[in-house]
Amino acid sequence: MCGIIGYIGSKDVVPVLIDGLRKLEYRGYDSAGIAVVAGGAVALRRSAGKLSNLERAIVADPIAGDYGVGHTRWATHGRPTEENAHPHRDCTGRIVVVHNGIIENYLDLKRELQQQGHRFVTETDTEIVAHLVEREMRGDGLEHAARRALMLMRGLFALVLISADDPGKIVAVRKGPPIVVGLGDGECFVASDIPAILSHTRDVVFLGDEEMAVVTRSGVTFTDFFGRPVSATTQRVLWDPIMAEKAGYKHFMLKEIFEQPAAARDTILGRISQDTGRVFLEEMTITDAQLAAIERVTILACGTSWHAGLVGKFLIEQLARVPVEVDLASEYRYRDPIIGPGDVLLAISQSGETADTLAALREMKRKGHPTLAICNVVGSSIATAADGGIYLHAGPEIGVASTKAFTSQCGVLALLRSEEDTSE
Numbered sequence: 001m002c003g004i005i006g007y008i009g010s011k012d013v014v015p016v017l018i019d020g021l022r023k024l025e026y027r028g029y030d031s032a033g034i035a036v037v038a039g040g041a042v043a044l045r046r047s048a049g050k051l052s053n054l055e056r057a058i059v060a061d062p063i064a065g066d067y068g069v070g071h072t073r074w075a076t077h078g079r080p081t082e083e084n085a086h087p088h089r090d091c092t093g094r095i096v097v098v099h100n101g102i103i104e105n106y107l108d109l110k111r112e113l114q115q116q117g118h119r120f121v122t123e124t125d126t127e128i129v130a131h132l133v134e135r136e137m138r139g140d141g142l143e144h145a146a147r148r149a150l151m152l153m154r155g156l157f158a159l160v161l162i163s164a165d166d167p168g169k170i171v172a173v174r175k176g177p178p179i180v181v182g183l184g185d186g187e188c189f190v191a192s193d194i195p196a197i198l199s200h201t202r203d204v205v206f207l208g209d210e211e212m213a214v215v216t217r218s219g220v221t222f223t224d225f226f227g228r229p230v231s232a233t234t235q236r237v238l239w240d241p242i243m244a245e246k247a248g249y250k251h252f253m254l255k256e257i258f259e260q261p262a263a264a265r266d267t268i269l270g271r272i273s274q275d276t277g278r279v280f281l282e283e284m285t286i287t288d289a290q291l292a293a294i295e296r297v298t299i300l301a302c303g304t305s306w307h308a309g310l311v312g313k314f315l316i317e318q319l320a321r322v323p324v325e326v327d328l329a330s331e332y333r334y335r336d337p338i339i340g341p342g343d344v345l346l347a348i349s350q351s352g353e354t355a356d357t358l359a360a361l362r363e364m365k366r367k368g369h370p371t372l373a374i375c376n377v378v379g380s381s382i383a384t385a386a387d388g389g390i391y392l393h394a395g396p397e398i399g400v401a402s403t404k405a406f407t408s409q410c411g412v413l414a415l416l417r418s419e420e421d422t423s424e
């Protein structure tokens with residue numbers, strides 16, 4: 001997952017953007033860039049590799065502006081080069097976009113736009129967004145052009161846009177990956193994750209799925225993709241910034257390895273009766289009748305969560321005698337799997353935002369199959385999309401290589417097996 005930051009307010013924008021990107025470094029990235037608007041023009045700096053390379057590029061050739069956006073990229077389409085690093089621009093260079101996710105139909109859109117005379121300079125899927133918005137600009141504002149463009153794009157994406165021709169405005173869009181809007185005093189932020197803005201504000205709104213935020217210095221309006229106003233709830237983040245920091249360890253991963261006993265305790269305790277040993281999984285909104293009707297469990301996950309799924313297969317098959325298949329969500333979503341009425345789908349994802357797992361789960365839901373999820377991040381897309389599920393309660397996992405979340409995932413799968421045990 002890449003990092004996104006946007007800022008509009010009276011602070012010096014470049015340090016705010018760089019600082020925000022630094023707080024998101026833990027997600028992993030291959031290149032970075034920022035764009036700011038100053039004096040009616042866009043200024044942009046990008047760099048392959050570490051954030052320090054970008055900082056050096058800015059020192060060598062300084063930029064300043066009134067507001068802007070920044071991005072750390074984790075390439076999906078196009079090599080990790082400076083040219084492919086975000087932000088990307090339209091033909092005029094006045095519309096700027098940063099993007100998390102994948103535009104599935106970008107090749108069709110690119111061909112169409114090229115035929116209409118648009119010139120592409122990168123290998124990314126993201127660049128089509130800038131050109132589409134350019135084509136859809138009709139003098140009624142960036143948000144309207146963005147809405148028209150959105151209707152043509154397939155995939156899962158978070159986008160943040162600015163245009164020098166519609167100054168003083170940042171437009172953020174969410175279809176899948178998260179976007180958080182931070183509200184300050186005469187200033188606003190957008191980001192892909194809370195740590196990026198926590199040192200500036202604790203008042204945040206999590207943008208809902210298929211919603212748009214139009215952010216200005218004096219406030220934010222929230223709408224759906226059709227421009228209809230939606231209600232937004234401001235939440236006060238109680239996270240201590242230290243919780244998202246390394247707490248004295250050299251690396252997040254090291255810290256999280258040592259947190260495993262506590263994480264496993266937090267996952268399991270409170271769900272087991274100390275007297276009877278019976279397991280209670282209140283969030284599993286699945287009835288005994290539904291449980292008894294299960295003929296096959298398909299576990300869908302990616303990466304480390306997929307390995308937890310393999311452990312789950314052993315645990316569940318051994319005791320419940322129900323066949324379990326463990327599938328990579330990225331493969332599953334693109335084939336035409338054979339699914340019967342007795343099938344239940346169990347998605348596993350630490351972040352709850354793994355794009356392939358989310359897409360596969362949504363597809364199964366659409367076909368009418370019961371879905372369950374095991375996630376760590378409360379309120380995440382997969383957790384909310386599934387019919388029922390279990391949270392890990394393992395605390396924030398910052399290390400990209402999963403440790404304590406894996407242990408807790410195995411803990412939850414063992415509880416599932418025990419749940420079967422007691423219901424027999």
Ligand code: GLU
Nearest residue numbers: 002073074076077100101
């Ligand atoms: N698909 C886009 C790219 O390859 C965005 C990748 C990301 O989420 O960082 O540039």
